[in-house]
Structure formats: C-alpha cells, structure tokens
Amino acid sequence: MSTVAVWFRHDLRCLDHRALSAACEAADSVRAVYFLCPEQLDEHVIAPIRRHYLRRALDELATQLATLGIELDIVNAGHFRALPQALSAYADKFQLEAVYAHKEWLVDEIARDEACQQALNGKLQLIDDSLINPLALSKDDGDPYKVFTPFSKRCRTYLQQQFPRCLRRPTTKGVSVIPSQCPVFGDEKPSTDWPVTEEAVLNQLRTFCAERAEDYQEQRDFPAEQGTSTLSPALALGIISPRQCLARLQAEAGEQIWEAKSGPGCWFNELLWREFYRHIAFHFPRVVKGKAFQPHTDKVAWRYDQKDFDAWREGNTGYPIVDAAMRQLKETGWMHNRLRMISASFLCKDLHIDWRWGEKHFLETLVDADFASNNGGWQWAASTGTDAAPYFRIFNPTTQGQRFDPDGRFILRYVPELNALSGKALHQPPAMDHYPAQIVDHAVARKISLALFQNLAD
Ligand SMILES: Cc1cc2nc3c(=O)[nH]c(=O)nc-3n(C[C@H](O)[C@H](O)[C@H](O)COP(=O)(O)OP(=O)(O)OC[C@H]3O[C@@H](n4cnc5c(N)ncnc54)[C@H](O)[C@@H]3O)c2cc1C
Incomplete structure (x- = not known):
C-alpha cells in the first residue's frame, strides 16, 4: 500500500x-x-x-x-x-x-x-493555496503591481470571474488514531483568549460576517469598539483560509461584497491588503532582506536611540494613544490596526528611529506576526514602501487620539494613571507625577522628519 x-x-x-x-x-x-x-x-x-x-x-x-x-x-x-x-x-x-x-x-x-x-x-x-496566486495578475505592461488600488480593482474583477471554491474536509479510509501532543516550547505566555479550534474560529468568522461586517467601515478605526474581526492570528497560522473568509462574507452579504464602499466590501479590501503584501514580498524580495521598497529611502538617516525606543516599547512616551497602543501590545500580544499605524508612525516620524527596529519588535511580540503584512505596514508608516503615505503626511499623535478615541475609553483601559482626566486633557495631559512628560515635541519632530526626507530628494 x-x-x-x-x-x-x-x-x-x-x-x-x-x-x-x-x-x-x-x-x-x-x-x-x-x-x-x-x-x-x-x-x-x-x-x-x-x-x-x-x-x-x-x-x-x-x-x-x-x-x-x-x-x-x-x-x-x-x-x-x-x-x-x-x-x-x-x-x-x-x-x-x-x-x-x-x-x-x-x-x-x-x-x-x-x-x-x-x-x-x-x-x-x-x-498553490493562495487566494490570489502572486503570478496570476500583472499590470498591462507585464510588470507586477506596486500600488494597492489598481491591484485591488484587478483582484475584484479576477475573483468575480472565478470565485474561489472552498474544499470540504477530506474523507479517508483510515480508522481514527490517538492524537500526538506537541512538546512545550520553553518560554510560553498563555494565548487562551484566542480560539484555536477550527470550529471556534469559524464561529468567530460567522458571527463577524453576520453581525459586524455591515458596520465595519464605520467602526473599524475605533479601538474602543469591537469593530474588526480579530481573525488575524488564525489567518497567520492558517487555521482558517482567506477563501473561507470570502465565502462566508459572500454568504452573508451577497453582492455587497463587490461594492468597495460597503462594510462587507471594505472588509474584503482588507483581505486584499494581505494578498497585496504577499505579492510585494514575492516580486520584490529586497523587502524580505531588510531593504526599503523604495530604494532611495534606504538613505534616510534614522536614529538608533535605545532609550527612546524603550520608552516607546514600554508605552511611556507621554502621548496617551501611543502608550495605550504599546501597552495593549505588551499585555495582549495584539494591537488594533489604527493603533499599529499610529504607533509605527510615532516611532518613525516622531522619534525618527529606524522602522526595522519597530518591525522586529512587532514580529517578536505579536500573536498574529506575519512577515509580509508586518513589513508592508511598517514600510507604509515609514514612507519607504508601496503606496507609502507621502512623507509630508505625518500623523499627529494627539489629534489621532482625539479623533479615534474621542472619549478616551480605550486609553483608560491601558493607561489608568490618567483616570482623573477627561476631554482635551486626557489626550494632552498636564505635568503629572505618575505619568511621563512627552518625550518629544511633535511640532519639532515633524519638521525634522520633513528634512530627513527632503534631503533625499535634493
Ligand atoms: C505597522 C503594522 C504592522 C502590522 N503587522 C501585521 C502582522 O504582523 N500580521 C498581520 O496579520 N497584520 C499586520 N498588520 C495589518 C493589520 O493591522 C492587522 O492585520 C489587523 O489589525 C488584524 O486585526 P483583525 O483581524 O481584526 O483585522 P480585520 O480588520 O478584521 O481584517 C481582516 C483580515 O485582513 C487582513 N488585514 C487587515 N488589515 C490589513 C493590512 N493593513 N495589511 C495586511 N493585512 C490586513 C488581516 O489578515 C486581518 O485579520 C500590520 C499593520 C501595520 C500598520
């Protein structure tokens, strides 16, 4: 046999x-x-x-x-x-x-x-198990896509023409056996908040698609809300496939998934970001070797300041939304997408620390660590990547906090020292004994960032 x-x-x-x-x-x-x-x-x-x-x-x-x-x-x-x-x-x-x-x-x-x-x-x-095979789609001139929007439009047309089919559990002639047990990997931290059985993860997907996908576009940027699917750890280990995500989304939302501006269409778009960064890592392997996607930005004179890096890592920068984000990462091994963007931008554009330090720290800390998505996210924040936020568009950590956590509910979950504050003061705390002063002046840091990138263009 x-x-x-x-x-x-x-x-x-x-x-x-x-x-x-x-x-x-x-x-x-x-x-x-x-x-x-x-x-x-x-x-x-x-x-x-x-x-x-x-x-x-x-x-x-x-x-x-x-x-x-x-x-x-x-x-x-x-x-x-x-x-x-x-x-x-x-x-x-x-x-x-x-x-x-x-x-x-x-x-x-x-x-x-x-x-x-x-x-x-x-x-x-x-x-091949990918939702979009990285060799399947290219631009009209035959080159790989480098920009997300045209890539995602092309993916939609492609998937509309050949909607992926999910496979059932296979049948076998074997009789059931006693399952093996994986040895303990030394230093472990409990992950029991994250469902791990296929059944539990599929339930999570079903609930999200049935109850929350509709409001995804309005809710997804607010970390105090349960607006996103939190399926990233399961997707990273492949406990669930992006095909299953798309199939379930379509089962619940039907034709809405093709409308990029609807809640379900917007979630579909996020699944395509995941494909996009895989496509980039395959076609531009320099990004896997620690290089910037845009080669000229490899000349940015980043800082390597351990003290500032530690303050960022520990959530002690004096900027409440950044500190709450970094403490969420430290405590739970996960961070909301809006906060990943804010905290990554803070490291690169306010502290001017090399994005590769941040990229490595996230890989070492995240329960959903995924090389391509993480690299893509960091290079986006550092303005060295594809579709990079233009270098002159720099997040203001205070207004980001005011906009995406207006009543400070998320901040207070992780930075309880600020409990006595509310309104504007919560986002820009006065001098306090038990909370650090801002480690950098954003207005000054912004000018330095602009100069770092402007010098490259000269
Ligand atoms: C600096 C930075 C680092 C990141 N590092 C990782 C990482 O290591 N692993 C990871 O899976 N995602 C990473 N992301 C992308 C994104 O933040 C997470 O996928 C998302 O927060 C996971 O939450 P969710 O499952 O609730 O997402 P949902 O909003 O429910 O989205 C559904 C799925 O789409 C995918 N997705 C969503 N947004 C993105 C995106 N911007 N890029 C790529 N895929 C996306 C994820 O697989 C996610 O689970 C990073 C983003 C940034 C800005």
Whole structure:
C-alpha cells in the first residue's frame, strides 16, 4: 500500500486544505508532519504568546487529523537549513511515495522548498493555496503591481470571474488514531483568549460576517469598539483560509461584497491588503532582506536611540494613544490596526528611529506576526514602501487620539494613571507625577522628519 504525507506549515487546518485533499485522493495511507525548528524559533524570537498559540493549534490539528485516521508527526528538525535532510529522512522512514505541501512565496521559503525537492528527488508536490496566486495578475505592461488600488480593482474583477471554491474536509479510509501532543516550547505566555479550534474560529468568522461586517467601515478605526474581526492570528497560522473568509462574507452579504464602499466590501479590501503584501514580498524580495521598497529611502538617516525606543516599547512616551497602543501590545500580544499605524508612525516620524527596529519588535511580540503584512505596514508608516503615505503626511499623535478615541475609553483601559482626566486633557495631559512628560515635541519632530526626507530628494 502506498503512503504519502502532508507537510503542514502555515496552514494548520483540515477544512479547505488543498494539499491534504490531494494527498487523501492520491493514496489510502496518509501521514502528516510538522517540522519544528526550535533554533529558528529562537533566532527569529517568536513571541511567547505565539509559541503557546502555535502549540495549541498543533494539538488541535493532531486531534482533527486523528479522526481521519491520519497521524501527525511532530519532528524536531533543529534548524530551517536542516529541513531538506530532515524531510528526506522522514520520507525514507515511512517509504513515502510523495509529500504534499502548499507553496509558500517568501524568498527563503522558496529556496527551502527547492532544496527539499532535490532531497526528495522530485517527490515534493507543491500546491498553490493562495487566494490570489502572486503570478496570476500583472499590470498591462507585464510588470507586477506596486500600488494597492489598481491591484485591488484587478483582484475584484479576477475573483468575480472565478470565485474561489472552498474544499470540504477530506474523507479517508483510515480508522481514527490517538492524537500526538506537541512538546512545550520553553518560554510560553498563555494565548487562551484566542480560539484555536477550527470550529471556534469559524464561529468567530460567522458571527463577524453576520453581525459586524455591515458596520465595519464605520467602526473599524475605533479601538474602543469591537469593530474588526480579530481573525488575524488564525489567518497567520492558517487555521482558517482567506477563501473561507470570502465565502462566508459572500454568504452573508451577497453582492455587497463587490461594492468597495460597503462594510462587507471594505472588509474584503482588507483581505486584499494581505494578498497585496504577499505579492510585494514575492516580486520584490529586497523587502524580505531588510531593504526599503523604495530604494532611495534606504538613505534616510534614522536614529538608533535605545532609550527612546524603550520608552516607546514600554508605552511611556507621554502621548496617551501611543502608550495605550504599546501597552495593549505588551499585555495582549495584539494591537488594533489604527493603533499599529499610529504607533509605527510615532516611532518613525516622531522619534525618527529606524522602522526595522519597530518591525522586529512587532514580529517578536505579536500573536498574529506575519512577515509580509508586518513589513508592508511598517514600510507604509515609514514612507519607504508601496503606496507609502507621502512623507509630508505625518500623523499627529494627539489629534489621532482625539479623533479615534474621542472619549478616551480605550486609553483608560491601558493607561489608568490618567483616570482623573477627561476631554482635551486626557489626550494632552498636564505635568503629572505618575505619568511621563512627552518625550518629544511633535511640532519639532515633524519638521525634522520633513528634512530627513527632503534631503533625499535634493
Ligand atoms: C505597522 C503594522 C504592522 C502590522 N503587522 C501585521 C502582522 O504582523 N500580521 C498581520 O496579520 N497584520 C499586520 N498588520 C495589518 C493589520 O493591522 C492587522 O492585520 C489587523 O489589525 C488584524 O486585526 P483583525 O483581524 O481584526 O483585522 P480585520 O480588520 O478584521 O481584517 C481582516 C483580515 O485582513 C487582513 N488585514 C487587515 N488589515 C490589513 C493590512 N493593513 N495589511 C495586511 N493585512 C490586513 C488581516 O489578515 C486581518 O485579520 C500590520 C499593520 C501595520 C500598520
């Protein structure tokens, strides 16, 4: 009897899993494998909350696969570079005819898969799982898109013509097995606020699409409201696919999803931002190597001031909305999108600290850390990226707070020292014993930012 395996990576689910379905069709005997790279976990310093979330997701995946009669092997590969040998040893051990996996599009992952393909003598079956294959769409002149709006318009037309189909859970001939358990990853922080079973995540998606997508456009910028889906951690580990998100959205909102200005259409747009940054990371791999998307902005003379960086990181800048945002990140491992934009802008445009420091800090702290989206978000905020906010458009952290948290409800959740204040004073606190003074004068910092970028143009 021939045996094949499915190599799970950022796709820890059984529903709508193309590689799993293909493997189950190809053979009667199917195994599953997940390679741990503990050294890599350390090198890239993955957030303790994300380690815990990953471990729970793997345990859940093992349970789901076990009901299909598929054993999940969790194999310690030691290091990312050792994966080809580890995979080849695994294939030999179980005499595998083929290994099925979803294609990954970042440059290091592409190189890894090429090496694995060689090590397996061509037995690695890579299947595209993306909502929009990065090779599927290009501009009329054949170049890849560099600007979001035309990209998103093209995606809509493309998806309208071929609306993606979700796959069911595969059927197998296997009898259920006892699920394996993932080992503890050392330093972990509880992630139990984040649902991890496919069922719970799908419920979260259903509730959002049925009850909140309609108001998404009005609510999504206000961190005190529950206006967004909070599905990013599940999307980052692939517990749910963007296809499932789109299908559920369409089931609830119908044709409205094609109207960019409706609530559902606006949410659809956010899913396309995710695709866009994947597309950029694939076509412009310099962004994966720490370079600016716009090469001339690599000359910006950023600062490397540890003291100011620490004040930002700890939420002690004296700007309430920035501090609340950074404390939300520290306490929960997640941050609202509007706050990611405000706090990233503050680091780059008020403290003039290199966006790469901020990018790394977010990757090390976020439960939903995702290289392409994070890099895209940071480069947007630093005005070094695609569609970059023009360098002269600089967020004012005080007015951002007044606009998006007018009554300070969100700020007070994380900065209770300001409890006695309200109105304007809450956003611009007077000198206080128990809250830091502003570490920088925004008006002065703004002028410095303009000069940093103007000098490049000269
Ligand atoms: C500086 C910065 C860093 C970021 N880092 C990450 C990151 O590491 N991981 C991550 O998933 N997102 C990142 N984002 C994008 C965005 O902030 C989060 O995806 C969003 O806050 C997640 O909340 P949600 O699931 O409620 O989103 P919703 O508003 O419900 O959106 C639905 C989904 O669309 C995707 N999405 C939404 N906005 C964006 C966006 N601007 N760019 C790309 N995808 C988007 C996410 O997968 C999200 O779950 C970053 C944004 C900025 C400005």
